[in-house]
Each structure stands twice: as C-alpha cells, then as structure tokens.
Amino acid sequence: MKRAFGLIMSAVIVFSLVAGCAPQTPQVIEKPVTVVVEKQVEVEKQVVSTVMVEKQVAVEKVVQQTVVVEKAVQQTVVVEKVVTPTPVPLTFKEAPMLAAKVAKGELPPVQERLPLEPRVVEGPTGIGKYGDTLHMLDVAALSVPHRLTDHGLLGYNIPTSEYHADVIKDWSWNADYTELTLYLRKGMRWSDGDDLTTEDFSWYWDNVLFNTELRPTGPGYPWVINGVDTKLDVIDDYTLKYTFGSPNPSILDRWGRSSMSSPGQWFWGPSHWQQKFHVGFRDRKELNAEAVAAGFAASATAEPWVAYFNSKSGGYYSGIQWGAALDMPTLRPWNPIEVKQEYILMERNPYFWYVDTEGNQLPYFDYARIEAVGDTELLNLKLTAGDADVSLWWGTFNNIELYKANELSGGYTTLIASYPNECAGGMSFNQAYQDDMVIGDLLRNIDFRRAISLGYDRQNMNDVLYFGLAEKHPAAPLKSMPWWSDTFWNEYQATYDPVKANKMLDDLGLNKRDNEGYRLLPNGQRLAMTLTGDYAYYNIQAEMIIGDMKDLGMEVIYKLLDPTAFGQSLLNNEMQLIGRLGPSRMTLFGRGYPDQWALETSGNEWGRPFVEWKLSKGERGVEPPAEITVHTDKWAEFVSVPSDSPRAAEIGKEYFQYFADQLFFLCGAGIPPQPFIIGNDIGNFPRENLVFASDNNFYHPYYPELWYRK
Template identity: 30%
Template sequence: MATRSTISRRQFLWISGASVVGVVAAACGSPASPAPAEPAAAPAATSAPAAVEAGTGSRFNEAPMLRELVNQGQLPPVDERMPLNPLVSEVEEEIGQYGGTWRRVWLGPSDAYGMWRLRHETLLRWSADSTYVTPNVAESWEVNEDGTEFTIHLREGMRWSDGEPFTADDMLYWYEVQLNPDLTPVKNVRMSLGDEFGKMEKVDDYTVKISFSKSYGLFELQMASEFEPYLPKHYMQQFDPAHADPAELDAKLQEAGLDQPQQLFSLRSSWSQNPDLPVLSPWVVKAEPTVTLWPAERNPYYWKVDEAGNQLPYIDTIMHELLQERELVTLKVVAGEVDMQSRHLGVNDLPLYMENREKGDYRVLMWPTTQGSSYCLMFNQNYDADPKVAEFLRNVDFRRALSLAINREEMNQVVYLGLGTPRQSTLLPQSPGFNEEWATAYTEYDPERANQMLDELGLTERDSEGFRLLPDGSGPLTIVIAHPNNIGSDPTELVKSYWEAVGVKTVIDTQERSVHYEKMHANELQVAPWGNEEMIYPLFLVYPWWVMPYGTSSRIAPLSGLWYQTNGQQGVEPEGDLRRVIELYEQAKATPNEEERFQAAMEMMRINAENLWTVGCVAVSETPVVVKNNFRNVPEKHLHGTVNGSPGNARPWTWFFRQA
C-alpha cells in the first residue's frame, strides 16, 4: 500500500510570474500608516493571544470571548474542545491578535458561494499555491497501488460546532443519504466513476475506506475540490424519514410550510439557510441570509491552531452587508467600509481603488487568476424552445462567425483598461499543454469574414433594420444573451453592438443571479456570459463545468450535464463531440497513469477549441483585492481560482486586525 500525505508537485505547474499590472502593484508600495477610522466603522477591539501559561496544563490558548464563556461555565475548557492532533496553520506574517469584525459586502442568498469560499472544509485542501493537496478534515490518507482504495484517517476528538463528536459515523450517514433517491435525486458526481458510485465503509470510529471497482486516479484531487462528504448525523436524523418519528417530522414540515420531507431535509442541511446546522467551519452563520447584516461568528470548537498553539480563527465575526446592486460594491470599497474582499471587484474600477487608498486606509493587492477568459459567451447546445434558433446555436460556423465579429482589442481597452489579453477560453500560457493556436483561433476582428460566413449559412436576406432574416423568412434571427446581474454589463453591451453590426439581432435579458440559474437549469438560456475559471491543468479536471456537460450548471449543455450526473436516467443524451469529451473525461478520471491523464485532458481541450461551444473574449490575468492596512496575514500574491477554494486556501482563519 502506498502511503501519502500530499501529492507530487509534478501534478501540475503554476508559474505566477511578474504582475501584468506591475505599475499598479508598485503603486501600492508599502502599506500606508493606518489613519484613524471613523468610530462607527472601526472593527471591534482586538487583543493579542497570550502565551499558554506554564503550569496550567493547557495545550492551547483561546479567544477572550471564549475564555469568558469557559469561566462562566457555558463552554468546556479549550483542551476539551480540541482534537488530539489539531491542524497547525502557518501564518503569512506573524502570530495574530484575537477579535474584530470583518466587514464584507454581498448581493444576497444567491451570492452565498462567496462565504462558502471562506468557510468550506473539504477532506483535503489545496495548498496555498495550488500545486498539491494537503491534510484538512482528514488528518492523513492512504491510497493503494492501483488507485481503487482510499483510506481516510479523521482527527480523533474533533467536534462539530455544537460540541458533538465528529466521527466516521457522520461520513457514513452522508453516504446513506447519498444512496437514498428520495433525499438525493442526483448523487455527488465526485464519488462517481462512470456509472459506479463509490463504496464507503467504516473501519473504526476515525477511519473510513472509500473504494471503487477500478482505478480512480483523480480522486485524491477530488477530495480537495468542493467535496465535503459528511453530515451531522446527530442533528440531521430528525429530518430524515428513515430515522425520524413520523408525527414529529410532520409537525416540522407544517411548521416550515413545506410539503415534502426532501424539501425540509435540503433546507435543514444547508449551512447558509439554517443557522442551527452544526458545522466544521471556522465561522458559523447566526441568521438567515435575508437579513441586511448577515453575521457569522467564530466556531468555539474549531480544530485548527497557529504555530504558537492559539486556537483559530483570530477574527470573531464576519459580517456581510446586503447590497441591492453590484455597482454599490465599489462605493463601499472606496469609502473604506470593507476590510478585505476580492469578490465583485474588477479591473475596470482599478483607478478608483487606487485613487482612494489613502482616504479609505487600504492597500490594493493584485492576485493572479485561473481564468482562461474573464468574459466569455457560452452557447447552449441543448436549447430547444425555438428550434430555428437552436439550429444556429448548434452550428459551429455560426459560433465562429460571431467570434470573428467581436472586437476584442476594443473591449480590452474600453472595459479592462488595456490590462487584458484578447483570447479564446482555453488553457493559460502558464499551464502544461498550452497551445497558442487554441488561444487565438477566430479571435481576430474580421467582420467582413463574419458576414461572409453568415451569408453562407443562408442568412442572406435582411429586414428594414438590417437584421438577418431566418432562411424561411419568418422573421429576424434573434439571439438572447441571458446576462446575470452579478457581473458587469459593459462587455455584453459591446457584444450586442458587434453582433448587430453583422446583422444578427441581439437582445440582452438581464437576470438576477438566482433567476439566471433557475432558467439555466430549466434549459431556457440561449447564450450566457461568465468568466471561465480553472484553465490550468489539472485544475480544470476537478472543475470541468466549462469544457463538458458536467451538470445542469454547465451552460454549454445543461440537460446533457443532467444526463451525465444521473448516468443517463434524466436529461438529454449528448451526441458527437459533446459525448466524446465526456468519454475522455472519464478516461482522465480513471487512469492512475499521469501521462495518460494528461493526453486525455489535452484532447478534451482540443475538441473544445475546435467546436467553440464557449467563445472567449479577453482574459485579465490578475484581479484586484482590497485589504485594510491593519488587516494582516493576507498574502501579497495568491492564485485566485474557484475549485481551489480561494481565498480559503490562503488560510483566512489566520487573518487578523493588527492593533497599535
């Protein structure tokens, strides 16, 4: 049996390189001396962790607010709340100080993924530089030689946020729920290999074995990638028809105003919707996400410490202020009312961030990203509401023509201040397997050629406004871009002008983010814009939403994604190259051979480049991060992705407010 605690760095290469906006980074310079904050906006007072007193018998130190609860008899001593072997987190700059409220902004419940990034606790965790995976909830793990068995060792003595023990039974209960189609209509895809759902067995109270009938070479990376295979059994069974008293469950359904047990189970197992749910995260939400100020307070049973034995996190509370419009985020930032945030910040507002640094008492960091395209357009291959439009969405020459109609250089200057690179949404230059031809295919601005290609598709006749009529003359071909309101609208407005300049009538349907996803899952979208993350090998293999029909949130084919996740029981069976990329992905998942995995992955990317299901526009290689000057331990450079959990893998539980 091969024992591992991390995987080899040869899994992939990330070269962060020099900043593409070096002038911005240089302008930030050393942090300015913190200016006095307004009393109403200042974070709560903090205090430095005291050294663990000799002779007390305590292994750890704790936050003053928790020590007070211990003294009052409301909380067990810190040693009784910690596992035998807590995870020791390194700090970026220095041992921190306890206390304070971290102010952030968000756009409401559909934006909860931003908080998830700060509080998720996967079995394993991506390293800070995203080049390998490390222990996390799992203290260690082992893989057999052929990659069919994965033995997970949990931390003895670890506890849920309500103080109850966290054991193998909580993982086995999650597995039981996964096997119950009434509670889990679609099983977790990361535990699936082809049509096989992995087997989970309890070895002892702190050891679990996950096995497959054939090699699953990618599973180590999957365990660090949005994979939290556990539920608090002691709490969730009261909402589970297989365990709950029927009369009590009916009463809970009536109280919640719900009809089906599955609805209640889903609601109560949601960390963002249910403040009572026991969790393993550093902070625990304390209100439903509809409030104006959404708080998350420190977990008194959190199982990580710094190198000096101080229980983490340092910060007491994270407070998300609800904003109705994305544009308001910038106003809050430049006013100095946000302590640290990257979410919803863009380079188009970079001059404002830079100009207001002294006034707002913050510094601006530039973090490299994994985005192959900061703005791209995904063409739904399953769209069927209007068969005449669907025919063109599925035509590769139509997609290529619309790509040629986009003036990427102008978009880069107007929207991204010239800081981006016109390109398709494919592997980044820093990634193994990067192919220049894939990045530049059909990216030149050539409206003349675009017009010619559209003519050759039979779109030769036009109406009085110059829009191309459908071949049967029934009306203008109209493409609807479903624009989610959480991303900037400027590039979409430009695309509309570019496409209409070659005669394709274009309508922008602006949608609230949750509505956007509802329509996506219902297969109602034609074209959807987004940023395309994880364009680095092998990160995209554990976040393949953009390059294959992976699920109902795969904008290129949501119903084929449903077909994939349900093993053909639901959705629409993909054909041709859509089917081929799924087959290649399964090969890449299964093989324990790194070269075979790489070759399958590159063939997936080649097929994507050829088909242009996603049309990329401009990639900005760095994203701004605004950090208050007294908010410390935040890395100057950090790879900002999605599946790596950024900024969660930059250890936000070690971030703190430095007080004079």
C-alpha cells in the same frame, strides 16, 4: 481622441500599480514542486515541523518567500520540503471571550476542545492578537459568508495546482487508484462539541447519498463510475476507505476546492444533527407535519420532509438560507448567530481546530459581520470609504482608479491578483436549444460559431475592462496545466476579422438584410438571439457583445436574470446564448468538477439538457448528438490517471483540442486582473503571489482565521 488619451493615462496608472504588486517569488507549498521563474532566485525552504506539546501536531507555514535576485536568466527552481522537530509552548491558549466561558463552566478547557493533531498554521506577519469584529461587504445573496468560512477535507494552495489535507489529517491510495483511505483527526469536534468520526460519513452515505427519496437519480458523479457504485468501508472511528469501480485519482482534484468536500450537502455531515430531520429516525407522519408547520410543502415527487431535511443540511452558497438551520453544527471558524437580509453576524467557533505556532486557538477575530449591499454603486462607495476590512470578491477592475484615489482617506491598500480560471465576456452556444429550430440549427452549426468568434473583438474587451492587462486566451485549460497545447489556438479564436466573419455568414445563406442592416433568416424573420446573464457585472461585457454582433448583422437581446432564475432557465433549456464569466474550471480543479468540459455536472452551460439526459439515463433532458457523446465519454479515461502522469497530458491534449475546435463557448479577455481591497490595519494578509479563483474557493488560501486587527 480624448477617450484614447484617457485609456493611455489609465493604463499608465494601472501598470504602475501592477508593477508594485507583482509577485517576486514562487509560493512554497507543502509538496515538492518545480516552479519556473523569469529570474534565477534563491528560495527559502519551507519547514513543516512536528511540535512537542500535550498533543502532537504538524506545523504548516502560510508564508510569502524571500528571494535574492542574482542574475536575469531563466531557471527551474525546486522548492524542497524539510521536516524537523521544533519545540513549542506546552499549553494551548484561547480567546479571552472563551476563557471567560471556561471559567464559568460553560465550556471545557481549550486542550479538551482541540483534536490530538490540530492544524497549525502561521501567517505572513506572524502571531496575531485576539478580539474585534471582521467587517466585510457582499451583495444581497450573501455568498461571502460561505466562501469566507468553508472548510473541506482538502484545500488548494494559492496556485490551485497542489492541495493539502485540511479537515482530514492525511490520505493514501492503493497502487491503481481504486482505493482511497482517509485519516481523520482524533478528538476533532463539531461546533456543538460532538465528536467528528467516521459515523458522520457512513450515516450520510447510507441515509442520504443512497436514499431514493432524497436522491431519486442516485448519487451520480463521482460516486458512480462506468455504472459501478463506489463502496464505503469504515475501518475504525477515524479511518475510512472508498473503493471505486475504476481508478479515480481526480476525486482529490475535486475535493481540493474546499466547498466540494465540506460538510452538509455533498457526502458527509453531522449525523447526530441531521438524523433529527430524517424519516428513517422519526415517525414519518409526525416529521411531515413538522415540515409543513415549518413552511415546507410536498412536491410532485417528494413528501414535505425531503425539502425540510435539505434545509437543515447546510452547505448553501447563499448565507440567507443559513437562517433555516442557525444552530446546525459546523466546522467553520465562525458560526452564524444572526441571519438577516441586511447582514449576517458570526461568532467564533469554540471548537475550531486550527492553532497558530504558539498554540493560540484560531480565529483571532471574535466576530465576522458581512453586510449586504444591494446596489453595486453603493457597494463601491462603501469600499472606498473603508467600510470593508477585506474585499476580494466584489471589486471590479474598471473601478481601479476609484479605488486607488481613495486609499488614503479610506485607510486601505489596493492589491492586484490574477483571476486564473475565468474569461471575461465568455459566451456559450446552447447546443440543445429546441424552442426555435431555425435558431437551434444555427447554434449547432460550426461555421456559424466560427463566424461569431471571428467577429468577437476580444482586444476591445480587454482594453475597456482591464486596460489591456488581461490575456488573450482560448477556450481551453490554463497554459500551466500539463495538458496545454499551443494548437488550442486556432484562427477563429486568435483573430479578429469581421470582414471574414460577414463573408462566412453570407455563405450560410444569411445574405439578405432588413432596412436596419440586420440579417434575415430564410423564413424572413430578423436574425436575433437572446443573450442571458446572471450577474450585473456582465452588463458591460454584454453591451460590447451586442455591438460586435450588430457589426455582423445579428441582433442580440440581453436579458439579466437573478442567479436562481438563471439556473432554472438553463435547466428548462430556454436559453440561446449564455453569458457568464466564460469557460471555467481551467485549473486542476476542472478534472474533478468539469462543468463545461464534460456531461457530468450542472455547471455545463452549452449542453445542460445533455447532462440531464445522461444523469437520468434518458428519462429527462435532451439526448446529445453521437459525436458529442463519443467524445465526452473519453472523460472517464482522462480522470482515471494521476494528473502528473504523462498519460494524463497525452489524453488531455487530445480531449481539450476538441473543445478548442468546436467553439461551443468563447473566451473574451482571459486571466483578468482582480483588485483586492485590504484595510491597512489588517494583519496576516499576504502582499504577493495573489490569485483570485473560484477553483480554490476564493478565500481559503488566504486563511481568514489568521487575520487580525493590528
């Protein structure tokens, strides 16, 4: 009874918090959209201006909209885009620390460091001020530096349903979506001052993507479609064209997540830097000796220079790995100058290509320092002590009362975002498991999966982790997607019925139990399966799953691996039940990077060996059953039409219905709330329309370049 009362009181606190942080307006994005709201509102029009300076630029405002509520009726409101010329200062400005270097002759003037058309953005509180260090916290792998600073060709806006040009100035398609033309920003430079041109794309294309030593299985998806390689044509120094074997509009859905189109490891990078470590531009014997001296050895299939080159290519999620290429040119707002196990220190990029509406080159902060904290309890203590200026990633909702109680002493505010592309307590059934065929056959038995789903107490998970504030959601794309269908719900996902679940397991011949109440397999052994996770925050979810499965007479043994070991175990087909955040890629990004939805990427967990088999053309992995192959092959048609077309909705509904019915993976508590901790002295962080999503690279829509200390 005391626990129930505590939950009720906690829920009251949290509901009050959410009500105070609830978004009141649709976010304005650069393309016209239709936004459905619960109340009739008057929406401001976003103005995208052309500014008259020494260089012509386009102004984009990252703003929260003002609304006037007139009456409580539902209406569709169209957000318009208006283009009008607006004068701005004739000169650009820079941080004092860079001005000092210019004065000493160590840097060219700021107007020579910016492209002809820089990206111009404005934060929700306007113009900031230069100086100081941005302090953030992370865990040992130090992935926050990457997520904080990464920029790609495109970037998603906060709803993760529309993207904008970022590194590139613009793009265009031909009529049938087989030719994509990209337009770069003239005069844009890497952080070492070297020009960014189409050579940085063509060099990587010829020497990395289609190099059999670096890519022995070929470039793969999305560059090979229906067996046809994509062709790259360089038009001039700032224009390039990709020609695909069939329509490929979903490639932009992929690139909208900035990390999927950023330089380094994907399909472009600083050619003048990378060729220094490439065998095509060095003596092979000399380069291999250099690689060995740097600590890289030959593998069973590659010479030492291959691992050496990859270490110098950047693009790593773990900032610790940046130490191997500390002086690699980047396009980040801050570049690493110190990489240690305890922290990463980054300094402003003098060639960063963003400015504010008054011509101030961004970022505002001179430095960014990310501290690694190995223990989650210590991390929470540091968060509540105010040691982080901004924390989006590591706060957990079950600690919401702790965060709220320490706001005054810690000098911060706790905001609530929605997490639209994951499900807490997600669990996948490995359809390729072969080490124990009795267990493997159960995992592949749809009635077994249905029984487990019926015995999966999703509401309890929601109550314990999120005070009931998450949503019940099937293992399917978001309801906001054009291909959503109410039929994705079925009785096995919408219902908690352990009585029926137990009956179904009995009917499968698992009706005998040992003296501890666990079911026995036909061979007399206990029905026991291993659940493997890769992050400590899954531990509580795993405990609840263990309890639910015990009620069904199945023993679940939880195993926590670090992310690297987890990935290797998944690749080795050693897992039975895979525990992570659940069916990811539920947003538009999922069309470009499907993970669980197709056999195209390494993010697939329920059939990773199937992916290996497909990508290697049968040389590795496990051949998938014909039914799975036939269905997942339909993915090619789904991604060949524009996402906003009626045909995409039609195909998508049929395609995702298969996954809703098959239950290869389960969703626990969907669309959970996520706490943001923001220092009270941090400017230009929005207070409304907050979304926390892997699919938009977490930090990108909040423009860290615009943050400053008040």
